[in-house]
Amino acid sequence: MKNGIIIIVLLISGFAFSQTTINLENQCNCEVIKGTDVTAPGVTFYPADLGDIYINTDTGILYFWDGDSWELTSGNIVTNKEFEVDTENKQLVITDSDGGQVHVSFDEIADAIDKDEQDLANVLGEGADANGIVITNLGIPTANQDAATKSYVDGAITASNQTIVSGDDDNDVEVGSDGGAFYDDAVLQSGVAANTTNITTNTEDILTNKAAITTNATDITNLGTRVTTNETNITSNTTSIGTNADAIALKEDASNKSADVTLADDTNTKFPTELAVKTYVDGAITASNQTIVSGDDDNDVEVGSDGGAFYDDAVLQSGVAANTTNITTNTEDILTNKAAITTNATDITNLGTRVTTNETNITSNTTSIGTNADAIAAVQSDVDANEIAATDAIAAVQSDVDTNKAAADAGILANTNALAAHESADEDLSATNEIQDLELTGDKLKITNNSAASEIDLSGYISSDDQDLGTASLDGTTNTLSIGIENGKGTSVDLSLLEESSEIAAVQSDVDANEIAATDAIAAVQSDVDANEAAATNAIAAVQSDVDTNKAAADAGILANTNALAAHESADEDLSATNEIQDLELTGDKLK
Structure with missing residues (x-):
């Protein structure tokens, strides 16, 4: 046992x-x-x-x-x-x-x-200061309540950037040195300025040409009138020539011919006179015709059905009107985008403040985690102390058990020796084979179950009256063996010296007491360990709760920033502040 x-x-x-x-x-x-x-x-x-x-x-x-x-x-x-x-x-x-x-x-x-x-x-x-400690070695957050690290926040902000410059073919917008959308319209602006100058010059030339055309038309009308007058005069002159044949004949006379062929005056001192003739007038009219429409390449001015210069600017005016509408719309969109940019700048500033606050909170959490680590270390120290105490208690129990075992071993050894002595005398340890059958033959008494047993001569003790042994009985209370004799006085034997149950009972009682003490000591150690485990679990749960709260705040800030950037990009279609404002003005037929 x-x-x-x-x-x-x-x-x-x-x-x-x-x-x-x-x-x-x-x-x-x-x-x-x-x-x-x-x-x-x-x-x-x-x-x-x-x-x-x-x-x-x-x-x-x-x-x-x-x-x-x-x-x-x-x-x-x-x-x-x-x-x-x-x-x-x-x-x-x-x-x-x-x-x-x-x-x-x-x-x-x-x-x-x-x-x-x-x-x-x-x-x-309450006055606790984080002392600038930064929380490190945090895991990558996955759930909404997980704590967010700086690298996670920076990565989320970077990942929230939208496509600034489209990669579609024929896109003239490029990526600037700062990553924003870039479009240099200097060449276009130069072309627009040159076109504006050319349009102004062309407009002035057209006005000049229109005035010249009007003047030419007047001149042509006047020349037509003069031609009609000349034709009338020629008819009259022809009649006069026919009538004045003699005078005509005189033109063959060289003496009356003038060698002066320059039209210098309108006198009639010479014959024939210097007054214009039809051939001269027709030649002058032909020579007076101006070029109305230039034949140069890329000239958009055409010859009208009446021969005058013609240019229909209806399409241009429609385009200018459409551009004016678009410019007005763009101006309104630009103002809206400017307001959105201002709002985004404010949101970004606010987000920066929140991020700073989160970083401060994370620093404070680091301090708390350090404090919790100290608490955990204290718990571990307590557990270690409990281990030592439990080991000492078990050692004490073991010592007591060893002491009791030594006493029990001594008692058992004594019992063993007594049993050995009894066995040596009795040849076995059984209590059931101690009673033997006795056989009386004449006056000789012999144990029938032991062939080596000696016969006992009872002739000197008995009379001629034959007697038999009666029943044998064992009284367990007094440990007495009684043997009856037929027609005689029986006898009894005290077996108390062979009974050792009290020593065995004492040893068993001592062992039972040691079992109870050992069980109580082990239960006390387990109770202390369980208490330390609960305290450590609570400390870890408190730290996790703080970390979850900080991650939720950081996630909300990142989401607000992402939504603000998406709204700005949707309204402005880019993130550049250099291509937002263009002022165009149409004055008459001049676009500036």
Whole structure:
């Protein structure tokens, strides 16, 4: 019985305090609570600092560095256990390596948790200073309540940038040196300025040509009148020539011919006179015709049905009117975009303020995490102290057990010696074969079951009256063996010296007391460990809550910035401030 107690105690102590060495590099999905960031499965994390803690997000198991190896602890120092959340029955199920399970109701856990929850802002408002500490080694956030790191916020802002310059073919907009949309319209503006100058010059030329055409028309009319007059005069002259044949004949007389062929005056001193003739007049009229429409290439002025210069600017005027409308619309859009840009600038400034606030909060969280790490270290120290106390208690129990065992061994040895002496005398330890059949032959008494037994001659003790042994009985209360004799006086034997049940009972009582003491000591150690586990779990949950709050604020800021940028791009179609404002004015037929 005593050996069985020792084995049970050793099994319990081994189950409660053994640790399983874990190669952390073989774990996956580990989140850092304290220590170097886990970047990928399979990475060897050395050197580690004493007290570094990681949690496997798949299993919920914690791992800590004890100075020379990674140790597994699923919430306490008891290993070979799995923790499972039973959402259907609202229970926490703890399973050990032997298949044993403990079910803890969520309601019981909730009742044991301190409900005094405070956010980080309230904590800092009480005078706690983060001292500029920055939280590092945070995991990549995935859920809405996860904490956001600076790299995650910067990456999200970068990813929220829309396409500034389209990659479509024939797009004249380029990417500027600062990444914004860039379009240099200097050549276009130069062309527009040149066209404006040319249009002005052409307009002036057209007006001049129109005046010249009017003048030419007047001249032509006047010349027509003169031609008619000349024709009338020629007719009259012809009649006069026919009538004055003699005078005509005189023109053959060289003496009366004038050698002056220059029209210098209108006198009649010479014959024939210098007055214009029809041939001269016709030639002069022909020579007076001006070029109305230039034959140069790319001239848009045409010859009208009446021979005059013709240019229909209806299409141009329609285009100018459309451009004027578009310019007005663009001006309004530009003003709207300017307002949107101003709003976006304000939003970006506000977002920057919020990001700064978040960074401050993250710094404060780092301090809180450091404080929590100290608390966890204190809890670990308490657990270590409890381990030492439990070890000492078990050692004391073991010492007591050893002492009792020595006493029991001494008692057992004494019993063994007594039994050996009895066996030597009795040849066995059985109480059922002590009563032998006696056979009396004449006056000779002999044990029938022992062939080597000697006969006892009773002739000197008995008369000729034959007698037989009667029944034999054992009184368990007095340990007395009584033997009856037929027609004679029976006898009895006291067997008390062979009875040792009181010593055995005393040993068993001592062993039972030691079992109870060992069980109580183990229960006390387990209770202390459970309390430390609950405190550590609460501290970790508080840190996670603070981190979740900060991530939600950062995500909201990023979403607001993304929406503002998307709204600005939709309204302005680009993010450049250099191509927003163009003023065009149409005065008469001049576009400026």
